[in-house]
Amino acid sequence: MIDWQPTDCHAHSRHSDGALTVAEVVARAEVLGTRPSVADHISRDAPTDVRSPEAVERYLDDLERYPVLRSGEFCWHDALWRELPPSTVRRFTHRVGSLHSVRLSNGHFFRAFSHELPHALTPKLYMRAHVASLEAMAKEMPVDILAHPTLVPPPLRQMDPHDLWTERYEARAVKALRNAGIAFEISARYPPHERLVRRVAEAGVRLALGSDGHSPDQVANVAVPLALARSLGVPDDALYDPARHGSRTGAFAG
Numbered sequence: 001m002i003d004w005q006p007t008d009c010h011a012h013s014r015h016s017d018g019a020l021t022v023a024e025v026v027a028r029a030e031v032l033g034t035r036p037s038v039a040d041h042i043s044r045d046a047p048t049d050v051r052s053p054e055a056v057e058r059y060l061d062d063l064e065r066y067p068v069l070r071s072g073e074f075c076w077h078d079a080l081w082r083e084l085p086p087s088t089v090r091r092f093t094h095r096v097g098s099l100h101s102v103r104l105s106n107g108h109f110f111r112a113f114s115h116e117l118p119h120a121l122t123p124k125l126y127m128r129a130h131v132a133s134l135e136a137m138a139k140e141m142p143v144d145i146l147a148h149p150t151l152v153p154p155p156l157r158q159m160d161p162h163d164l165w166t167e168r169y170e171a172r173a174v175k176a177l178r179n180a181g182i183a184f185e186i187s188a189r190y191p192p193h194e195r196l197v198r199r200v201a202e203a204g205v206r207l208a209l210g211s212d213g214h215s216p217d218q219v220a221n222v223a224v225p226l227a228l229a230r231s232l233g234v235p236d237d238a239l240y241d242p243a244r245h246g247s248r249t250g251a252f253a254g
């Protein structure tokens, strides 16, 4: 298709913790030749103004004024996504789900941005909780995309992802996403390791491009995720585009 453009399925505006207005997100995407989304945090446990069902309606009212895909980044561990009526959900072109906290085996949640891991929470135990949380989220949460699937706390980012992710963990994550029909985001902000993305693609799980941009230089810039998808032989038009592939929100039904 001649006029194919990459879709940035995940970017932030000033409705949450982004630096740009919605109009500026749209303008930045136009410069980069990308189709823009706004996917601000929608959660009571994230830096955002969108913290109630009423605020979600106002957020969508605003996004509808612009030529932009209307999304939101929902924390799995926060209950707000469970409170939205179907009439609100249908106003989203697509929804993004995130594991900003993982559920430990003792039932407590642990933030994925924690700068320190308690001594007892070894990398191995953290990854066990991460993968189990991913499986639970895929079962429970009717989103279209799992954001930054390899996001882990900063101390673990120093480790080789091939040590964190056993092949068995990778296979479990792929299976959970495939069964749920959730796309795997290739994040520009938290880049996944190639072995996992290859496994995802080979299993027929859809890939989505996400800048997860907050600043002007990040928003709508999906060049690196797109290059990775292409290097794995994924056709451009197979990359998730809600208008083309539909959405679990029901926005494109009928």
Ligand SMILES: [Zn+2]
Pocket (backbone or CB within 6 Å): 073, 098, 100, 147, 148
């Ligand atoms: Zn996130």
Ligand SMILES: [Zn+2]
Pocket (backbone or CB within 6 Å): 010, 012, 073, 147, 212
């Ligand atoms: Zn984000």
